[in-house]
Amino acid sequence: MANLILGAVITGILTGGVYALMASGLTLIFGVMEIINIAQGALVILGAYLSYWLQANYHVDILIGLLITMPIMFFLGVAIEWVFIRPLKINRTMLSILVTFAIAMIIEGVLTNRVGADYVELNAWYVNASFKIGNYYLPYIYVFGFVLSVILLIGLYLLLYRTKFGYSLRASMQNRTAAELIGIDIERVSAITFGIGVALAAAGGVAFGATNLFNPGSHYDLISRLLVIIVLGGLGSLRGALIASIAMLVIGDVTAVVWSPVWSSTVFFIVLVAVLVIRPQGLFGQTEGRKQ
Amino acid sequence: MKVFRIVFPLVLLAAFIAFPFVFTDPATTTVAVFTLFFAAAGVGWNIFSGYTGYIALGHAVYFGIGAYAMALLCQDWNIQPGYAPFFLLPLVGLIAAAFSVFFGWIALRTRRHTFVVITIATFFIMQLMAYNLRAITNGSAGISLPIPFDWTADFFNIPFYFVALAILVLAFIASWWIHNSKYGLGLLAIRDDEDRALGLGVNTGPFKLIAFVISAFFVGMVGGLHAYFNSSIFPPFAFDALFDVAIALMAFLGGLGTLYGPILGALILVPAQQYLTVQAGSSGYNLIMYGVIFLVIILLLPEGILPTISKRWNRWRASRNRAEATPDIVTSPGAENSVAVESSGKGVEQ
Numbered sequence: 001m002a003n004l005i006l007g008a009v010i011t012g013i014l015t016g017g018v019y020a021l022m023a024s025g026l027t028l029i030f031g032v033m034e035i036i037n038i039a040q041g042a043l044v045i046l047g048a049y050l051s052y053w054l055q056a057n058y059h060v061d062i063l064i065g066l067l068i069t070m071p072i073m074f075f076l077g078v079a080i081e082w083v084f085i086r087p088l089k090i091n092r093t094m095l096s097i098l099v100t101f102a103i104a105m106i107i108e109g110v111l112t113n114r115v116g117a118d119y120v121e122l123n124a125w126y127v128n129a130s131f132k133i134g135n136y137y138l139p140y141i142y143v144f145g146f147v148l149s150v151i152l153l154i155g156l157y158l159l160l161y162r163t164k165f166g167y168s169l170r171a172s173m174q175n176r177t178a179a180e181l182i183g184i185d186i187e188r189v190s191a192i193t194f195g196i197g198v199a200l201a202a203a204g205g206v207a208f209g210a211t212n213l214f215n216p217g218s219h220y221d222l223i224s225r226l227l228v229i230i231v232l233g234g235l236g237s238l239r240g241a242l243i244a245s246i247a248m249l250v251i252g253d254v255t256a257v258v259w260s261p262v263w264s265s266t267v268f269f270i271v272l273v274a275v276l277v278i279r280p281q282g283l284f285g286q287t288e289g290r291k292q
Numbered sequence: 293m294k295v296f297r298i299v300f301p302l303v304l305l306a307a308f309i310a311f312p313f314v315f316t317d318p319a320t321t322t323v324a325v326f327t328l329f330f331a332a333a334g335v336g337w338n339i340f341s342g343y344t345g346y347i348a349l350g351h352a353v354y355f356g357i358g359a360y361a362m363a364l365l366c367q368d369w370n371i372q373p374g375y376a377p378f379f380l381l382p383l384v385g386l387i388a389a390a391f392s393v394f395f396g397w398i399a400l401r402t403r404r405h406t407f408v409v410i411t412i413a414t415f416f417i418m419q420l421m422a423y424n425l426r427a428i429t430n431g432s433a434g435i436s437l438p439i440p441f442d443w444t445a446d447f448f449n450i451p452f453y454f455v456a457l458a459i460l461v462l463a464f465i466a467s468w469w470i471h472n473s474k475y476g477l478g479l480l481a482i483r484d485d486e487d488r489a490l491g492l493g494v495n496t497g498p499f500k501l502i503a504f505v506i507s508a509f510f511v512g513m514v515g516g517l518h519a520y521f522n523s524s525i526f527p528p529f530a531f532d533a534l535f536d537v538a539i540a541l542m543a544f545l546g547g548l549g550t551l552y553g554p555i556l557g558a559l560i561l562v563p564a565q566q567y568l569t570v571q572a573g574s575s576g577y578n579l580i581m582y583g584v585i586f587l588v589i590i591l592l593l594p595e596g597i598l599p600t601i602s603k604r605w606n607r608w609r610a611s612r613n614r615a616e617a618t619p620d621i622v623t624s625p626g627a628e629n630s631v632a633v634e635s636s637g638k639g640v641e642q
């Protein structure tokens with residue numbers, strides 16, 4: 001039993017890294033633009049399908065395929081921001097939730113129409129091969145997915161804290177109006193941020209698609225988990241998103257081992273409710289001030 | 293205008309009552325029944341989300357609880373098919389309302405985005421519960437309800453139509469009363485500036501929670517009625533993510549926070565949705581079309597139909613007044629934001 005729990009903790013941490021990748025995109029978009037991108041789950045699935053398609057038709061390895069899919073998804077994100085988010089002038093917060101939900105439905109519809117509703121899984125040599133730690137077998141993909149997440153998150157960190165664009169982005173996160181006043185082109189920052197968030201979704205999609213069966217409808221489950229993660233961590237907090245993803249996945253996996261897999265998602269949600277009763281702003285969120 | 297305010301809903305009601313006698317085709321009345329389901333749920337939802345500005349995207353929870361409450365009550369009390377299940381509806385609504393006290397209490401500790409996300413999370417919790425609590429809900433196998441076999445195909449929709457209409461009328465009266473009461477004024481104050489409302493002595497916490505529970509009551513009744521109409525329930529249909537956004541979209545299309553907005557939205561969208569589902573089938577086109585309609589509505593009419601019309605109307609009237617050239621007439625300062633002004637004006641009359 002102890003061994004099983006240890007194994008669950010390890011897989012929880014490794015898959016938690018992947019969720020951290022997807023959730024950081026979501027929380028970054030929220031931080032800069034104050035909108036919740038409900039389409040993030042659908043974009044993860046879209047990224048997974050793009051990799052699947054590249055591999056099936058051109059035999060591109062799924063991880064190398066990211067070099068192609070991530071730029072495509074980046075531009076898709078910029079386009080979505082430009083066409084659908086930017087025109088929202090009044091009641092932006094709430095309308096953007098509905099708009100991104102509509103985008104999620106369209107993506108799901110297009111995917112259902114093109115590839116059907118059958119479940120698929122991404123494949124590569126490292127998806128099925130595994131190695132042994134103690135007496136626990138761990139598939140390589142979990143480690144590869146985790147390493148991929150760490151590399152991209154370090155890249156994100158460097159972008160945010162070591163570049164001029166990062167300064168503008170963080171300034172916009174702190175105070176959108178003030179950032180605009182000191183001459184930051186906030187619309188450009190918003191578009192690029194949205195693109196980065198969506199590109200991170202694509203990367204998360206590969207790791208997700210290689211460890212889970214998915215179909216176009218899988219995004220509901222995914223977005224519910226991602227929303228829980230970013231709310232638990234505190235909206236707009238990257239550190240919160242990282243810690244919350246790993247905590248949630250470890251809790252879920254341990255529940256699956258000691259109780260039953262069907263309850264792991266429920267426990268996931270109950271932890272959220274319990275935390276919010278005590279800390280309505282999430283673990284690392286700032287108390288919402290008065291907004292005029 | 294005053295007479296119009298009383299006559300118009302009565303005319304509308306008469307039209308609704310006459311409808312099934314004019315169009316007797318079961319296919320048409322089925323669409324009409326669904327329209328009334330959504331109109332009633334939308335008016336209920338609007339009492340909370342429209343008036344307070346808190347957009348709840350988890351009211352499918354109360355729809356689902358209503359559906360399961362109906363099914364389980366029918367099962368446990370061995371209710372015979374026929375008119376008897378309709379009398380359970382108030383109880384079903386109360387059960388949904390009881391759940392909403394707890395969920396509302398948690399969700400309303402937060403504001404804005406966090407609130408929206410928590411309502412979505414409660415939705416997923418309850419959907420998972422419906423799958424997992426097999427002892428109660430029978431899991432994904434679902435529960436069947438009594439089927440009124442002695443109602444002919446031509447007649448079957450009629451009782452459901454009128455019961456749904458009754459719920460809609462009740463919800464509308466509640467919405468009307470709240471809209472014109474001091475309580476409703478408090479809700480609108482919360483929507484406009486919650487902190488200031490609190491500072492001025494609006495008891496925001498209980499105000500919001502009461503509106504939340506009232507809206508859950510109506511949505512729960514619709515859920516129970518819908519379950520009986522379909523005569524079986526399954527977790528994905530009782531707790532349907534599309535329902536969450538469908539009622540929000542209807543209210544947005546018609547005009548969020550207006551009395552007639554959700555009804556108008558339902559009248560437009562439900563027939564469109566039913567038509568698309570029939571035309572497009574399950575190959576994903578229906579989702580695409582629905583998403584596109586969604587986007588078009590929000591990008592072109594972000595305020596909804598009724599507020600846009602009333603704004604145009606006010607502007608036209610203001611310009612006509614100006615044309616009559618009495619320079620000391622000040623154009624109404626509320627023309628920019630007619631909804632809020634209209635509602636606060638009514639509050640003053642009281």
